[in-house]
Amino acid sequence: MARPSSSPPQTVSVEGRRLQLTNLDKVYYPATGTTKGEVLQYLAQVAPALLRHAAHRPATRKRWPDGVSGQMFFQKNLDASTPSWVPRRAIKHRTSTNDYVLVDDLATLTWLGQTATLEIHVPQWQFGRTGTPLPPDRLVLDLDPGPGAGLAECAEVARLARTILQGMDLEPFPVTSGSKGIHLYAALTGHDDALTSDAVSAVARELARHLEAEHPDLVVSDMKKSLRAGKVLVDWSQNNGAKTTIAPYSLRGRDEPTVAAPRTWAELDDPALGQLGYAEVLERLERDGDLLEPLVAGHLSQLEPTPERLATFDRAPSDRLTTYWAKRDPDRTPEPMGGTDGGAPAGATSDAPSFVIQEHHARRLHWDFRLEHDGVLVSWALPRGEPTDPKQNHLAVQTEDHPLEYGAFEGSIPAGEYGAGEVTIWDAGTYELEKWREGEVIATLHSERRGSRRLALIRTGGRGGDDENSWLIHRTKDQPGSGGEPRPGEPSDRRSGDRPAAARDAGPAASAPAPRPMLATTAPPAELARLDPDDWAFEVKWDGFRAVVEVFADDAGRRVRLTSRSGQDLTVTFPELQALADMVGNDDLPLVLDGEIVALDAGGRPEFRRLQQRANLTRPRDVEKARRGVTVDLVLFDVLRVAGRSLEQSPYTDRRAELGRVVDPRRPVHVPQALDGDLGEALETSRLMRLEGVVAKRRRSGYTPGRRSRDWLKIKHARTQDVVVVGWRPLHAGSGQEDPAVAGSLLLALPDADGSLRYVGKVGTGFREADRRQVVRRLRPVDAAPLDGVPRPEAAHARWAAPEHVAEVSFGDWTSDPARPSSDDPPRLRHAVWRGWRDDKTPADVVVET
Structure with a gap:
């Protein structure tokens, strides 16, 4: 039994949410003496990585209120004691409807730790912003050792599975589960809305059966325990939409505080491979960053809720823009359609987010006030413009979120289209955010054109009611300085095309x-x-x-x-x-x-x-x-x-x-x-x-x-290498459904001392969708391969390019010494991940980074 706790409760504020933390010195893991307070500290430190892979997914929880030596409670449904601010989504089951927690923020993660949740399990799909379940965005294989097998056998099966997945243009990433085995994750790319969990499960099942047929002494794909002695079960079933897998970076409720920890492929070659404890995971995260980051950065968000309409866009859209897209036809309006890049928001600035006020001569003249927030422009229509007198509040009507690119838009929206009329930029710049919470925003705008001013937006309509979009915009009494005349609606002799001479x-x-x-x-x-x-x-x-x-x-x-x-x-x-x-x-x-x-x-x-x-x-x-x-x-x-x-x-x-x-x-x-x-x-x-x-x-x-x-x-802390791009393979090359306008992977080379090129492998992960399309337009095609030695499977379906562009990739290791290339064992990059073009370099600048 865990020893009783004597520490007094503590009230803390986490991201603006007040939580009472109790029993912080209660021992959750008696074998190591790890306390609840230490668990909460781990969750706070690991949150940026854990949330990246668990957010927007309905979570099931395993709770140990008396520590791991006590009783475990498996919980799906949120109970009445759950704080109202905890994000949630409902799923209707055959006999009931359950409200599931969404582990979307640090405050929620802290609340889970306070309720003795040690294990967080999530499916391979996410909810969209509107509550629509999206298609699966990743495939997972759970490699579970039977009696007489261990992590070494799991690692061997992982390497075999990796070869097959790479042949499908899927790059897997290994995670030691924190229990007995290894999980393999692969991002599902593209925006095929017809992709279903059943379809992914079917692919995973066939892969497992193939491994079993090829390696019957090592692999089993059947769940029967009687068949698993000395073998590794390749559990494909966790791709089912109703199944879940322990979230990466989640603790496990075992004797010691082990973690579902991302690993490198080089580590899987270590005969002493073992599960990692939470302290080791934090050290690795600090040192190496999130090894699973390409799993998120490389895949493309799925579309919702109208795939026929949204399939026309050549970028991975954010689900926050679905209302915007539903009101606009990209073939009829010059307005930007926007989207996300799978990584950092395209409009996030290094010092401050942006704002724009656009003068909009639509059916009625008004001004559109937009603040960059969470990867979009959150927008309000101001019928009377921005107030200049603290005693005079103006009406603000919240409208749909707009893409970040809209901040630079000026032009004419054609008659008959939504918002038809002329749009010009009245003011633009950056802002300092003081407060952003439901129903209240306070920000100080900074503009070269109209000076700095502090404004507040307050919702007046009830949340969820017919008037929920009604707000007031207020110019506060305390201002950072003068400026900002004239206000919107008054004459101005400067238009958005004006720029300082410099x-x-x-x-x-x-x-x-x-x-x-x-x-x-x-x-x-x-x-x-x-x-x-x-x-x-x-x-x-x-x-x-x-x-x-x-x-x-x-x-x-x-x-x-x-x-x-x-x-x-x-x-x-x-x-x-x-x-x-x-x-x-x-x-x-x-x-x-x-x-x-x-x-x-x-x-x-x-x-x-x-x-x-x-x-x-x-x-x-x-x-x-x-x-x-x-x-x-x-x-x-x-x-x-x-x-x-x-x-x-x-x-x-x-x-x-x-x-x-x-x-x-x-x-x-x-x-x-x-x-x-x-x-x-x-x-x-x-x-x-x-x-x-x-x-x-x-x-x-x-x-x-x-x-x-x-x-x-x-x-360098991470291994990177400049490479010369010599060709590309279409997305889904060889599948019969390849897209000749989208690159699935790039073929890479290094120059030798005599100027000739030698092949060093390919890279197919880490791209945004826009990157994949721009590759085709950037590379100059040539009729024949500009080098020898490309393996036949990788040369198949290749489009060759003039070797004139340099790129940078990160990678895990070389297959052999790149400084001493051998025709019997040519060096190849392991686990290459795209970082970007090096337009500042030429092929002659590329050297081996030993």
Whole structure:
């Protein structure tokens, strides 16, 4: 029996929800002494990953109120004591209707921990926002060892299943279940609304039967216990819509607090493979991130509720936009149709979300007020515009959510269509959110055009009633400053096409080419172990586009030019970085700096996939539209020339001191300091900050433009590799249902010393749907393979491309040493996951990252 608890109750606020936590020192796991308080702490720390894989799915729960040595309660239905704010959905069964909890937020997860829920089980499908059950979005195989078998046998079966799944263009991800076996998950791609749980179950069943037929001494697909001795059951039945599987990162109610933990394929090769405890899982999550993230990032959301209409869209839609889509025909209106990318929201900015107010000359003149929130523009119609007097509230009528792209929309909606009339942008910018809860929003808007102001939106209609969309918009008495005239409805001599001169200009012209940046070398462990902090400085490795930055003065004033490492002019693509010109002095011009262009997530960390949304744009309208979704920052870490004088021969320490003198940084420009301590401490700091890695720089070294030097050594936490794309295979290639306009996977190569290419594998996961379609338009087709050595199964159905584009993938390992390629055992990338195009590099820049 668990020992009695004596700790007093604690009332806490979690995401605005008040919960009373009791008996925090009650022991839930007697074998390890793990308490309820420690369980709650684990749930809080693991929440970002656990919620990613459990959200929007009806959860069944296993509760141990007296700890794992006491009685277990299996619970589906929510009872009367459940807080009203816990998200839920009803499912009608044959004899009853149950309300299931949706584990969508940290507050709900904390409430589950308070109610002694240790195990959370979810199906392979999600609810849409409207409550419509969506088609399954993942396939799962439960590898369960029978008597006399163990994890080693499960790992062997997992490898066999992986080969088959990859042949179906499904990349599986292993999870040790926290109990006895291994789960394999694979994302189901595409937006086939006819896909059903029964159909997925049938595929999984046939796969299990095939494994059993091919390996009868190892695999069994029948549930009968009498058949399972010494074998591994491939349980396909958990793909049934009524069945559930332990959620990834959930605790287990066993003797010790083990966890359903994602693993790498390399780990499955370890003979000592075992289940992981919760402390190990937290350490791994901190170090490696969520190994299952591609399971979410790579698959496409299913459509609801009208597949015939929505199938016309060439992106994976968010279920929050179904009302918007239902009111619009993409063949009849120029309005953007929008969608989601399976990862971070396309419009999430690095520093603040966006707002837009659009003047809408429809049947009646009104203004549309839109705030970026949860990946969409939450929208209200303002018949009288934005209020300017705190004593005068204006009516606001909430309308359907709009896609983020709508924030840049101006144009004419044709007669006869919903909202027909002229739309122009009256104001736009970013906002600081003070409060967003049901029925109340308070935000401070920031706009170059109309200044800053603090506004509140309050719902006046009852939730769920006929007037639930009725709100008031109020200008608060306390304001951040003056500005904001004229209000909507008053004359204005500026239209949305007006831009400051600095934003209109394409950027400075310069006659001399920019120098190429100095490059770092990937260092082997033995060399890293010898690095003395007295001789070496350790900097953050930034995950972005490298750029040489020139600041100089001409007839138009101080200007900035940005050049990629491959010589591409990036100035027009990132116009907001012209702000650097105001952070340097005239006496130091012309100035040449070295840095990295990054797109920061909400936590201030560089995210390369976000940066991809700003890449390769040159048309001012396209650039401005992309800026509404993703802003960029510039991180500076070296200086090459000051006042035209070269510093390339000066030691690193002198150059860094000079960089700190000549630049007075402020957002979006940063000059970060080197990391404290030795290499181990620097790596640990970067891990805790969840950054890409560390660059070690020899303190006495000079700057060697365009050369890869051992005076700069790079160390990454995750393995990534630049590759040359040599072809692609259509989605579902060979299935008879392939789509010639959508890439299912890309074929990859590396250049050898003589310039020839050698095949290193393919990548088929980590893509957004838009990526898969853009590949076909980007790659230049050629008639024959530009290299030899592509295995016949992967060359089948291939479309070959000119080897001129570089991409980046993350991966688990090489099959053999890539530095010593052998025709008998050619090196291949294991578990490659797409990260994005490297338009800043050419094939000649690609080297093996050992």
